[in-house]
Amino acid sequence: MGTNAFLKILPEMVTFLRVAELGSFSAAASELGMTPSAASRQVTRLEKELGVQLMQRTTRQLRLSEPGIEAFAHCRDLVAAAQATMQVAQQFVNEPRGQVRVSAPKAFARHVLHPLLMAFLERYPNVDIQLIVADRDIDPIREGVDLVVRLTSDPPQGLVARPLTAVRQLLCAAPRYLKEKGAIGHPRDLLAHSCLYLGEQERDNRWRFCKGDEVVDVIVQGRYVANHSEIRLDAVLGGLGVGCVPDFVARDALDGGLIVPVLGDWAFQANYHGQAYLLFPSNSFMVSKCRVLIDHLTSALQRKD
Structure with a gap:
């Protein structure tokens, strides 16, 4: 394909990218200021120029073909490069500027991320933050979010995952x-106690403990089951029982002596252990406003660890 032919299909590539990201001709057309039929024609023209089918269309959904998946990745990089070109001046100014959209789970956002973002905003007065607090998995590409914090032991493929x-x-x-x-000296002692756990999955009340070669599974029961970590901590503070709480939620109460660890000499192998990762799309054209925030968060949390 010659240079002139390539230039002619640039708009079609942008349309294809947005249709694929949003999963809808109508949604992409609305964003791009055209009709759904015009968006469909542009994708068809791109398929004709490339000589392959990029999308499998049904009345219910759009699905990328194998060539479409590869074309999607290249189109995404092309648009990222174009965006970086438009912001090229920003790369050379002393202070990064612009808005960064960040998403994180509720408890992590409140207890860990929020104080770090406050310090970041003071340090970088020309950068604004939009914090999106949500306990669901956010797709940074489809939802237009620059950086996503996810708590997981298995970060998704296709995104850069920086451990926090x-x-x-x-x-x-x-x-x-x-x-x-x-007092509770052995995991089986928990059978005589009221325990607070998540209750989102059937196995959430099955707690496993390890010490050396000894492994003990205990099915706990309790009067209050809640899938919100701050509520469980509040119930623990209120004397309702033994609670399972993320360490970053419990830290202040623990430091203040309001709560004490239980079975601290045992390794507690609960569900929802893992790593907090900072996720973002992989490309070589990351603007400085995102780069400085990534560096700020990773360095601050690594110092704490």
């Missing part, structure tokens, strides 16, 4: 609860 900090679940109780109900 380890996340573990902590068993804890209020001192007065243990004084009233008795």
Whole structure:
């Protein structure tokens, strides 16, 4: 394909990219200021020029073909390069500028990310932050988010995954609860206690403990089951039982002596252990506003670890 032919299909490539990202001709057409039929014709023209079918169209959904998946990746890089070209001046100014959209789960956003973002905003007065707090998996490409924090042991393929900090679940109780109900020296002692757990999955009340070669599984029960970590911590503080809480949620209460660890000499192998990763699309044209925020978050959390 000659240079002139390539230049002619640039708009078609942009349309194809947005249709693929949004999964809809109508949504892409609305964003690009054209009719759905015009968007469909542009994608058809691109397929004709390339000589391959890029999309399998049904009345219910659009699905990328194998050539379409590869073309999608190249079109995404092309648009990223174009965006970087438009912002090229920003790369050379002393202070990065512009807005960065960041997404994170609710508890992590509140307890970990928010204080770091406040410090970042003070340090970089020309950069603005939009924090999107959501406990679902955000797709940064489809949803137009620059950086996504995800707590997982298996980061997704196709995105750069920068580790931020380890996340573990902590068993804890209020001192007065243990004084009233008795000390807990072995995992099986939990059978006589009220335990607070997530309850999102059937296995959430199956707690596993390890010490040396000994492995103990305990099916716990409790009066209060809640799939919100701050609510479970509040219930622990209120003396309702032994709670399973992410360490970053429990840290202040633990440091203040309001709660104490339970079975700290055992390794607690709970669900939802893992790593907090910072996810973003892979390309060579990351603008400085994102780069400085990535560096700020990773360096701050690595120092804490």
